[in-house]
Amino acid sequence: MSGTFVGMPAFPKAAHEAVQDLTLRGNLRHATHTIRAKRAAAVAEVSDWALLREAGKQIKDHTLRHLDRYLVQVEESVTAAGGTVHWAADADEANRIVTDLVRATGESEVVKVKSMATQEIGLNEALEAEGIHAYETDLAELIVQLGKDRPSHILVPAIHRNRGEIRDIFAREMGAWGRPAPDGLTDTPAELAEAARLHLREKFLRAKVGVSGANFIVAETGTLVVVESEGNGRMCLTLPETLISVVGIEKIVPTWRDLEVFLQTLPRSSTAERMNPYTSTWTGTTDGDGPRDFHLVLLDNGRTDTLADDVGRQALRCIRCSACLNVCPVYERAGGHAYGSVYPGPIGAILSPQLRGTQSEIDASLPYASSLCGACYDVCPVAIDIPEVLVHLRERIVQGGPVTHEGTKVVLKPAKGHAAERAAMRAARWTFGHPGALRTGQRLASRTRRFHPRTLPGPGRAWSGTRDLPQVPAESFRDWWRRTGGDENGPRPGTADGPAKETK
Amino acid sequence: MSSRELILARVRRALADAPADDTPYERAVERGYLREHGRRTAEESADLLAENLADYRALVHRCTREELPDLLARLLAERGSRSVVVPPGLPADWLSAVDATRVPDLATSTAAELDRVDSVVTACAVAVAETGTVVLDGGPDQGRRRVTLVPDHHVVVVRVPEQVVASVPQALERLDPARPLTWISGPSATSDIELDRVEGVHGPRTLEVVLVSGH
C-alpha cells in the first residue's frame, strides 16, 4: 500500500503531538460527539438493526469466502454491460492503468469523487507527476486539497478543521486553483458551501474525465453504487465522457437484493441519516445518458494478503461508514493524522498494518492505538470484532508467525527484545496519560480475563517475558469501587485519582 | 502471469485453509430482517413520505390530478423560472399552464447549456416512505440523469399511492438494475463542516416534491 504518510512517526509519538493541539482536540470532540448522538437515534429508528447487521456480516463473509468466483462474475457482468475491466495487483499498477486511460483521452485534468481507494494508492500524486491535474470535488476533500493537508477521517476528511479555518483556506487558496472565493466570505457553513459550489461548477461543466470509487459492486448485474451527499458524485459520474472507477476487490456483494441491507445500514451508520441525499447506481454504459466509456479497475493492493489471515480477514467486511472512528476515545484525542494512513481510527489500526505489513514503525505500533474498549465493535454495521483483530495483530508482531506479503507466505520474526520493550513502554505511557481510555480498556480486560495469556501480547511480551504478569482481577478497581458505592459517578477521566491506583 | 491471474491465484491461496462451503447463496444469508417497518395504509405511507421528505428540507405539495397543471405553473412562477427542462415523455398537459420556455432534453445539449436553465420538472420511478426517498430511473418522463442535476430547481411528481412503497427492500424489488438510477432524499447537502447538515452544494438546491393523487 503506498500513500503512506512518509516519515510518519509511530502512533504514540504522533498521538502525543496531536493531543497537545487544543484546536484539533476541540474540533474533533465537537464533531464526534455531535454525530454519535445522531447515529444512535438513527439506528434506534429501525427495530431490526441487529438482524440487518448480522445479514450484512454474512453477505460479506460469504462473498469473501468465494471471492475468486465473484470477481470473475463481476468481470463478466460489467463487460456484458459495456464496461471494461482492469486488474491491478498493487498501487503502482492501478496508478499506471488510470494514467494511461486518462492519457488516451487526450485530457490533462480529471474531476474526482471522494474515494478511499484512490487515496490509498496515492492516485492524485501519481497523476500530477504525469502532468494530469486531479480536482477533488467533495467539499471536505476540497478543503484538504486546498489546505495542502491530509485527510483525517474516512467520511469527513477535514473533520479536524473548524469553520473559521475553512474560511481562511478558501479565501487564501481558491484563486490559485480556479474561481476565487467571493469577497467578504464569512464562516457560516451555508456561505462556505456556496463558495465551493461556485468554485467547482466550472470544473464540472468542462470535465471530460471523471474518477470515482464505489461503495458496492453487484456481481450478478455488474452494477456499481456510489452513496454521497453533495451531488459532486452525480456530477462526476454523469457529466464526463469517460468514467474510471477504482474499487477494492472486497467491495463486491453477490446480488441486487443485498443492497436492501446496506442501503439501510450505511447511511444510518455514517451520516446518521435515514438516507443520504444521493445514491447513484449504474451498470456499464447507457446510450445517450452519462459517460460513453466506463472503466472498472479492480484493486488488490494488500487485500488478498489480508484475506489470507483467518482472524484479520474480517476487516475486509468494512463498508467505510466511519462509525467506529466517531465512538473511539483514542481517535477523539489523537485525531486522524496520528494513524499515518488514509484509514484512521479503529478500522485503520487493523486495516493499515494488514494492507501494508508491519515493517514500518508506524504500522507496527498501530495495533496498540487502542484501549480495547470495544465501542467500535458495538457500532460496526458489519460486526467487525476490531478488538479481537487488534490483539491478534499484537501477538503477531511480538511473537512473530506466518503472514502473507504480496501473495507469498513469509514467517515474521518476533520483535527484538529491546525495540519491543521500548514500543511497549511508549504505548503504555501514552495510554496512562489518558485515563478515560485506560478505564474502558481495563474493564474489557477483566471481562475477557479468561482469555488472557500469562504474558502480554504485543511488544509487551518481550518485557513481560522476564516478569510474571499479575493476574487481572475479576473485577477492575473502578467497577469494584462503583459497585461498593464508593462513588456513584465513578472517577472522571483526567482527575487526580487517575491510573495510579488502578495499576496495582 | 497477468494481474488478473495473479490476483485470482492469491485469492485461492488465501482461502485454501477455509472450510469447504457449497451452501447455495439463497440459503447462505439469514434474512430475518423486516420487509417494512410497521404496517401502514397507502394513505399513511404517503403521509410518512411527505413527513420524511420535509424533514430533509424538500418542499412537499399535495394535489389531485386535475389541480396538477395549475400547481406546477404556480411553483415555477413563484420561483421566477423563465426556462424549464421537459423530459420527452412527460404527460403533455402537466405543463399546460406554464409560461416558462420549454427546453427539450436532448443528447446534444451540453452541461453548460443546462446550467443556464432555471428548473426541471420530472416524474419518478418509485418513492420510499420510510426514508423519504424519490428514485429516478431515466424513463421517458424523467429524462437523462444530468437534467435533474445541473438546473438548480427540481420539481418531481410522485403518483400516490401507486408509486409509493414503504421500504428500501420493496423499492429495490421494483427497480431495474440495468437502468441508471438516482436515489434522491432531500436536496443536495453536506455534513462536511463540523458534521452539521447544510443544504445546497452541487445538486439542485431546491427540491420540490408533488404528491399527486387520483388518476
Ligand code: SF4
Ligand atoms: S470497521 Fe465497521 S464501523 Fe468502522 S468504518 Fe468499517 S464498517 Fe464502519
